[in-house]
Amino acid sequence: MSQTVDRALSILPLLAGGPADLGQVADRLGVHKSTALRLLRTLHAHGLVHRQPDQRYRLGARLFALAQEAVENLDVRGIAHPHLVELNERCGHTVHLAVHEENEVLYIDKVDSRYPVRMYSRIGKPVAITVAAVAKLLLADLPEPERRALAGKLDYPRYTSRSTPDAAAFLAELATVREQGWAADLGGHEESINCVAAPVRGADGRVVAAMSVSAPNVVVTAEELLGLLPLVRRTADAISRELSGTASPGHEPAP
Amino acid sequence: MSQTVDRALSILPLLAGGPADLGQVADRLGVHKSTALRLLRTLHAHGLVHRQPDQRYRLGARLFALAQEAVENLDVRGIAHPHLVELNERCGHTVHLAVHEENEVLYIDKVDSRYPVRMYSRIGKPVAITVAAVAKLLLADLPEPERRALAGKLDYPRYTSRSTPDAAAFLAELATVREQGWAADLGGHEESINCVAAPVRGADGRVVAAMSVSAPNVVVTAEELLGLLPLVRRTADAISRELSGTASPGHEPAP
DNA sequence: ACGAGTGTTGCAGAGAATGCAACGCGATCT
DNA sequence: AGATCGCGTTGCATTCTCTGCAACACTCGT
Incomplete structure (x- = not known):
């Protein structure tokens, strides 16, 4: 809605791919060099771009600082974090927390596995929306029309043979997930990695975040991982209660 | 240099403090509501702003995603990371990597301590520039006039009784650091926390980053921490060599 | 049901951003 | 060395875009 700002902001993703000089920026923006220069200067003044x-x-x-402040101001994250840590201490695997925003699902917190395995995820990175367990949970809670519209717009990359193939399969899976109140991803993103996930709900019952435990086949089988489901669900519920202000923060409810 | 973009970008730090509605944004920007609305819409279209x-x-x-991509494109970080991990495994303490940019020093990587202690640092956050060991190293390498100009512009908060009190003391400290090639912060930021740091140099010998090991008094004394200095320096040098392309990546040089 | 406080839209004026052309500067080539 | 190319930078006139206003739509709370 504002051409100048629009152009200026288009520079950021352009620069995300790597450094560029003035000419390249101007070309890829389709504007004159002097225009690009002034936009870059403004971005520079705000610390969003840096001159090498x-x-x-x-x-x-400044971009990092902004992102950091933003993520810290998410109340879900602050409340959930100790629970994620506790869950990690109990089961030892990688724990993720994700939210849905603007047709993307992204991790906002992560506690690394205690096993020496690498996982290709990072806080802030959009997740594989068609296969990730957390994504299914978050999207399954959308109103039906939105769900259908979104499913139609998505791409369905075949990461593995078990990836969700198309919109129909995805909607069916979402229905199941919605019904059962939890989700799993068994090798749908990376062949040897499985996840189980549970929803975190706000005071109004809507899903505001999703939490997952992930582990590779070499550490635990899919069946063993699914055995953790009760623990995962209990943790998610504890976060939900605390988020709604109806629970004692920090302590387990008395049995 | 571009009023419209300038205003739009001013919204971001404003929102970093927490969510705000249209009226608040307009007020704090000093513009009409309709103007603020259009700016917010543009930011929204680029995913930098989200509507709750x-x-x-x-x-x-998108802000997270951009910050992530940006940090991953820093070659220093990618090269240094395995070294930081290795250092952490050897000594067990928190390891930081920091760079200097636009009169700020900020952490771009961190490996957490294996001891159960909290440290108030986060990737992307500007560090306490007048006291942090990494900051001293990075600033000590600046050309003398820049160093003096910068020292004059800084604030010197008295975090503790051992914080750098003023510009004169800071410049003296920088001279020492420059001379000896390493730096320490003994309780200058938080009373009970000490750091030792060493510089990472590029092919031209200039300091491009700084690496530190931090630990609280309750875990190791300042003397013990200083004993780690040779190890820290060796690690920093290894990163420097690899960064300059003059070393075997991943392996220690043969003895 | 009413009013206050929001967010939202069309419009005309004004101010700001644009592209052009020329300049300075450094590196490269002959 | 001299010349040339490439790049970033600046002043300026034109034009287009952004701005602020005022009126409208809408949701709450009372």
Whole structure:
């Protein structure tokens, strides 16, 4: 809605791919060099882009600071974190917390596995929306029309043979997930990695976040991982209660 | 240099403090509501701002993604990371990597302590520039006029009784650090926390990053921490060599 | 049911951003 | 060395875009 700002902001993703000089920015924006220069200057003044010694531009420091402040201001995260840590201590696997925003699902917190295995996830990165267990939970809670509209717009990459193939299968899976109140991803993203996930609900019962435990086949089988489901669901419920203000924070409810 | 973009970007730090509605944004920007609305819409279209269910605005998801991509494109970080992990495994303490940018020093990587202690640092957050060991190293390498100019512009908060009190003391400290090639912070930021740091240099010998090991008094004394200095320096040097392309990546040089 | 407080839209004026052309500067090539 | 190319930078006139206003739509709370 604002051409100038629109152009300026288009520079950021452009620079995310790597540093670029003035000419490249101008070309890819389709504007004159002097225009690009002034936009870059403004971005620079706000610290969003940084000028390297070789005069090329790249994304700047303020961007990190902003992202950090943003993520810390999410109340779900603050409340959930100790629970994630506790869950990790009990089962040892990687624990993720994700939210849904603007047709993307992204991790906002992560506690790493105690086993020496690498997982390709990072806080802030959009997840594989068609296969991830947390994504299914978050999307399954959308009103039906939105769900259908979204499912139609998505791509369905075949990460593995067990990836969700198309919109119809995805909607069916969402219906199941919605029904049972939890979700799993058994090798749908990476062949050897399984996840189980449970929803975190706000005071109004709507799903505001989803939490998952992930582990590779080499550590535990899918069956063993599914055995953790009760624990995962209990943890998610505890977060939900605390989020709604109806629970004692920090302590388990008396048995 | 561009009023419209300038105003739009001013919204971001404003929103970093927490969600705000249209009226608040307009007021704090000093513009008409309709203007603020259009700016917010543009930011929204780029995913930098997100609209909550209650219609208030807060920072959006794309911001994380951008910050992530940006940090991953820093070659220092990618090269240094395995070294930081290795250092952490050897000594067990928290390891930081920081760079200097636009009169700020900020952490771009961190490996957490294996001891159960909290440290108030986060990737992307500007560090206490007048006291942190990594900051001293990075600033000590600046050309003398820049160093003096910067020292004059800084604030010198008295975090503790051992914080750097003023510009003169800071410049003196920088001179020492520059001379000896390493730096320490003994309780200058938080009374009970000490750090030792060493510089990472690029091919031209200039300091491009700084690495530190931090630990609280309750775990190791300042003397013991200083005993780790040779190890820290060796690690920093290894990163420097790899960064300059003059070393075997991943392996220690043969003895 | 009413009013206050929001967010939202069309419009005309004004101010700001744009592209052009020229300049300075450094690196490269002959 | 001299010349040339490439790049970033600046002043300026034109034009387009952004701005603020005022009126409208809408949701709450009373």
